[in-house]
Amino acid sequence: MATSTSTATTATQRAxxxxxxxxxxxxxxxTVTPAGRADADEYIAGHIDSDELVARARARYGLD
Structure with a gap:
């Protein structure tokens, strides 16, 4: 039986x-700012991936 691995996560896992x-x-x-929480909510909903979540946080604080 062949098995496959997936890196996809569920909303529950992301939350x-x-x-x-x-x-x-x-x-x-x-503390998490409202903007940071909004980004996290987008990540939880699956609208953005973890790379985008990190990129947004880094951009917000000038860490690009």
């Missing part, structure tokens, strides 16, 4: 990753 990232930041004293 869990975002929740963990937010929690990690909060443990360090950081």
């Amino acid at each position: 869990q990753r975002v929740s963990e990232a937010i929690h990690s930041g909060e443990m360090e004293g950081l």
Whole structure:
């Protein structure tokens, strides 16, 4: 039987990753801005991928 691997994630998995990232930041004293949360929501919904999510955050803070 052949098996395949997929790197696709479900909305539930993406939501869990975002929740963990937010929690990690909060443990360090950081907060997520409304713009950052909007980007995260787009990622969770599957409208953007993780590369785009990171690119937006880096651009927002001048880290490009």
